[in-house]
Amino acid sequence: xxxxxxxxxxxxxxxxxxPAIPAPETNLDVLDExxxxxxxxAFVHVGDRFDDDLRYLTRFxxxxxxxxxxxxxxxxxxxxxxxxEAQARREFDGEVRTANAGDPAGVRARAVLDDxxxxxxxxxxxxIPHDAAVYLERGGYDVAxxxxxxxxxxxxxxxxxDCLRRVQRAAAAGMRRAEAVLADSTPEGExxxxxxxxxxxxxxxxxxxxxxxxxxATDAGNTVVxxxxxxADLHYTGTAAIRPGETVLLDIxxxxxxxxxGDLSRTYxxxxxxxxxxxxxxxxxxxxDVALSTVEPGxxxxxxxxxxxxxxxxxxxxxxxxEGEAGFTHGAGHGVGLSLHEGPSLREGTELRPGHVVxxxxxVYDPERGGVRLEELVVVTDDGCEILGEYPRSFAPREx
Amino acid sequence: xxxxxxxxxxxxxxxxxxPAIPAPETNLDVLDExxxxxxxxAFVHVGDRFDDDLRYLTRFxxxxxxxxxxxxxxxxxxxxxxxxEAQARREFDGEVRTANAGDPAGVRARAVLDDxxxxxxxxxxxxIPHDAAVYLERGGYDVAxxxxxxxxxxxxxxxxxDCLRRVQRAAAAGMRRAEAVLADSTPEGExxxxxxxxxxxxxxxxxxxxxxxxxxATDAGNTVVxxxxxxADLHYTGTAAIRPGETVLLDIxxxxxxxxxGDLSRTYxxxxxxxxxxxxxxxxxxxxDVALSTVEPGxxxxxxxxxxxxxxxxxxxxxxxxEGEAGFTHGAGHGVGLSLHEGPSLREGTELRPGHVVxxxxxVYDPERGGVRLEELVVVTDDGCEILGEYPRSFAPREx
Numbered sequence: 001x002x003x004x005x006x007x008x009x010x011x012x013x014x015x016x017x018x019p020a021i022p023a024p025e026t027n028l029d030v031l032d033e034x035x036x037x038x039x040x041x042a043f044v045h046v047g048d049r050f051d052d053d054l055r056y057l058t059r060f061x062x063x064x065x066x067x068x069x070x071x072x073x074x075x076x077x078x079x080x081x082x083x084x085e086a087q088a089r090r091e092f093d094g095e096v097r098t099a100n101a102g103d104p105a106g107v108r109a110r111a112v113l114d115d116x117x118x119x120x121x122x123x124x125x126x127x128i129p130h131d132a133a134v135y136l137e138r139g140g141y142d143v144a145x146x147x148x149x150x151x152x153x154x155x156x157x158x159x160x161x162d163c164l165r166r167v168q169r170a171a172a173a174g175m176r177r178a179e180a181v182l183a184d185s186t187p188e189g190e191x192x193x194x195x196x197x198x199x200x201x202x203x204x205x206x207x208x209x210x211x212x213x214x215x216x217a218t219d220a221g222n223t224v225v226x227x228x229x230x231x232a233d234l235h236y237t238g239t240a241a242i243r244p245g246e247t248v249l250l251d252i253x254x255x256x257x258x259x260x261x262g263d264l265s266r267t268y269x270x271x272x273x274x275x276x277x278x279x280x281x282x283x284x285x286x287x288x289d290v291a292l293s294t295v296e297p298g299x300x301x302x303x304x305x306x307x308x309x310x311x312x313x314x315x316x317x318x319x320x321x322x323e324g325e326a327g328f329t330h331g332a333g334h335g336v337g338l339s340l341h342e343g344p345s346l347r348e349g350t351e352l353r354p355g356h357v358v359x360x361x362x363x364v365y366d367p368e369r370g371g372v373r374l375e376e377l378v379v380v381t382d383d384g385c386e387i388l389g390e391y392p393r394s395f396a397p398r399e400x
Numbered sequence: 401x402x403x404x405x406x407x408x409x410x411x412x413x414x415x416x417x418x419p420a421i422p423a424p425e426t427n428l429d430v431l432d433e434x435x436x437x438x439x440x441x442a443f444v445h446v447g448d449r450f451d452d453d454l455r456y457l458t459r460f461x462x463x464x465x466x467x468x469x470x471x472x473x474x475x476x477x478x479x480x481x482x483x484x485e486a487q488a489r490r491e492f493d494g495e496v497r498t499a500n501a502g503d504p505a506g507v508r509a510r511a512v513l514d515d516x517x518x519x520x521x522x523x524x525x526x527x528i529p530h531d532a533a534v535y536l537e538r539g540g541y542d543v544a545x546x547x548x549x550x551x552x553x554x555x556x557x558x559x560x561x562d563c564l565r566r567v568q569r570a571a572a573a574g575m576r577r578a579e580a581v582l583a584d585s586t587p588e589g590e591x592x593x594x595x596x597x598x599x600x601x602x603x604x605x606x607x608x609x610x611x612x613x614x615x616x617a618t619d620a621g622n623t624v625v626x627x628x629x630x631x632a633d634l635h636y637t638g639t640a641a642i643r644p645g646e647t648v649l650l651d652i653x654x655x656x657x658x659x660x661x662g663d664l665s666r667t668y669x670x671x672x673x674x675x676x677x678x679x680x681x682x683x684x685x686x687x688x689d690v691a692l693s694t695v696e697p698g699x700x701x702x703x704x705x706x707x708x709x710x711x712x713x714x715x716x717x718x719x720x721x722x723e724g725e726a727g728f729t730h731g732a733g734h735g736v737g738l739s740l741h742e743g744p745s746l747r748e749g750t751e752l753r754p755g756h757v758v759x760x761x762x763x764v765y766d767p768e769r770g771g772v773r774l775e776e777l778v779v780v781t782d783d784g785c786e787i788l789g790e791y792p793r794s795f796a797p798r799e800x
Contacts, residue, residue: 050450130533131526213609
């Protein structure tokens with residue numbers, strides 16, 4: 001790709017091209033409140049296309065080099081790379097400046113501040129690049145950190161929910177493909193065979209990812225496929241052959257329209273003889289139902305984790321196992337949006353609010369046997385929650 | 401995906417799972433030299449899985465939250481998120497620490513420095529997060545910036561070239577798919593039809609991305625497809641119908657084994673009547689040949705741009721057009737590696753060296769007609785350059 005094309009490609013490849021769905025708008029009132037609370041004159045952030053706070057604030061899908069965003073009481077200013085001016089004007093609802101485009105983004109932000117303010121305190125996310133903060137400080141501004149953006153991102157608008165539903169439907173299509181491949185595979189001795197060859201976790205992952213791509217989403221490097229013991233190794237990235245009777249765990253988290261992520265997990269067993277796999281599945285399914293019935297406005301997020309863990313314990317699984325041990329070894333869920341992991345975490349005390357979008361993902365693992373996880377993506381509603389992109393559960397893979 | 405799984409997925413989805421190709425090793429001598437030159441006691445960086453400098457230094461494919469790397473004369477230390485300890489030990493060739501994993505990464509880096517040094521100057525990339533730099537400074541360390549990592553990354557090892565060849569072969573497979581779809585499509589009035597429906601840029605992009613996924617690479621949101629006038633809009637992300645006789649420009653930049661990017665562009669015309677498209681193609685092909693013959697060790701990178709532009713000018717195209725005008729509107733190429741855009745840029749004075757990997761991508765555009773770009777990825781050799789993942793050129797798409 002040409003030097004000036006990195007932005008276009010993000011927008012294209014992550015599904016932004018979907019003509020039927022407009023980009024969500026961001027309500028920047030949250031920045032006004034933060035500025036007022038801190039008696040600050042402006043908010044500044046600097047980053048590249050991989051910075052999801054910037055994506056949220058500007059909707060600019062940007063290049064893979066730094067650009068700056070400045071917000072004052074007069075509104076937002078995007079200091080675009082000069083060669084991205086047209087794209088910035090198309091995507092960003094505010095003023096686009098291209099002056100001194102060769103300067104570091106922090107220097108350009110400072111020039112905007114010098115123009116629009118009389119100095120004072122500047123709010124910025126604590127992860128703002130150090131050189132940008134130093135440029136601001138050398139210009140006489142005090143830089144204070146704020147987490148207002150992260151807090152705002154946790155509550156989704158209807159337009160954001162539309163994006164999340166779309167990408168979750170792509171995740172479901174990927175899962176459907178995996179289920180069909182598994183149902184179509186044949187046990188032969190110690191392994192499953194599919195289309196004349198050994199079925200491995202890598203083959204299955206490629207089938208899923210091709211389906212996501214065909215639906216206009218990108219796997220974004222996020223598709224996890226484990227089989228048997230490797231399901232318990234939460235960071236497994238190998239190419240294990242899949243055996244009959246063992247758990248096959250798929251966790252699919254594509255990126256879709258306007259940069260929003262999906263997140264869906266299922267676990268299947270081909271040719272099961274019951275035993276540990278079946279008991280684990282029953283426990284996890286029950287824990288998922290408990291989680292679904294626990295989510296509602298006002299409930300502390302960590303209560304969802306606690307209830308989920310308690311249900312797994314009731315089935316005899318260790319609800320607080322360390323990695324590498326047998327039992328429930330991770331949290332019950334996390335927020336999802338423009339980042340795959342964002343607020344609220346289900347480990348936190350935060351009270352759930354309508355518009356929070358979280359995963360619910362109980363799982364139990366046994367390093368010697370396998371692992372089972374079932375995961376839904378839900379939005380908190382006024383009186384409970386709604387599953388985004390509903391997809392059937394099944395222990396045995398269903399045929400196409 | 402679970403909270404603790406983001407790392408695994410990067411490694412998996414970007415093709416790291418390929419069992420036939422080991423992860424490249426990073427020679428950290430460059431840090432020793434930088435420390436010595438600056439009379440510094442340590443190098444520190446903090447970032448998440450999207451920071452390609454950190455990926456290069458550690459080979460840790462990491463989570464989507466911050467972690468820290470500290471390098472002293474005694475070697476490297478990775479402050480891993482506690483739940484990524486096993487993965488960090490597998491991927492990182494050095495000491496892994498998980499103490500105080502709940503602290504900010506900058507605080508953890510400072511604790512390592514307190515343990516291993518007697519204070520002094522710390523080198524860090526200028527983009528280190530501000531909070532991390534502040535934690536170091538509050539600990540009594542002076543933080544100075546270094547660009548040693550970027551310089552080291554520009555020269556590739558044989559193992560890195562293996563990764564680049566592999567991902568470029570996936571890009572070629574994606575291009576082959578696009579070419580086959582175009583060759584199989586049929587002009588009907590004002591549009592091309594394929595498999596019973598209008599062929600759009602979005603449909604073609606999805607076909608390419610599915611092929612990349614099937615090859616174990618991810619499109620990473622980077623696949624650009626333009627048709628006719630939209631080829632000239634370098635940031636086009638729409639879903640235009642493709643018409644007979646117009647240019648179809650594909651720029652494919654997937655991410656593959658161990659995080660390395662490919663980059664390949666071709667332009668096709670179905671049912672051409674010659675004219676501007678043909679003349680532009682001949683000029684661009686000739687400019688690409690000039691670029692290929694210009695690249696060799698010792699040549700200033702910007703000479704490649706100058707020679708490429710001069711050849712386009714010889715064919716009557718404006719060699720220095722602004723975006724939105726007719727002519728050559730961008731640079732002749734850029735470095736590619738763990739980032740899609742890295743050093744050296746072909747706009748710089750840097751002398752080319754063996755092991756530099758750059759794109760060569762002449763293009764001419766006319767906002768009223770279309771655009772033609774041809775792009776190869778090459779490595780500078782001892783006496784010229786080698787094209788990575790060679791792929792045929794053709795003006796008319798070739799059948800499968």
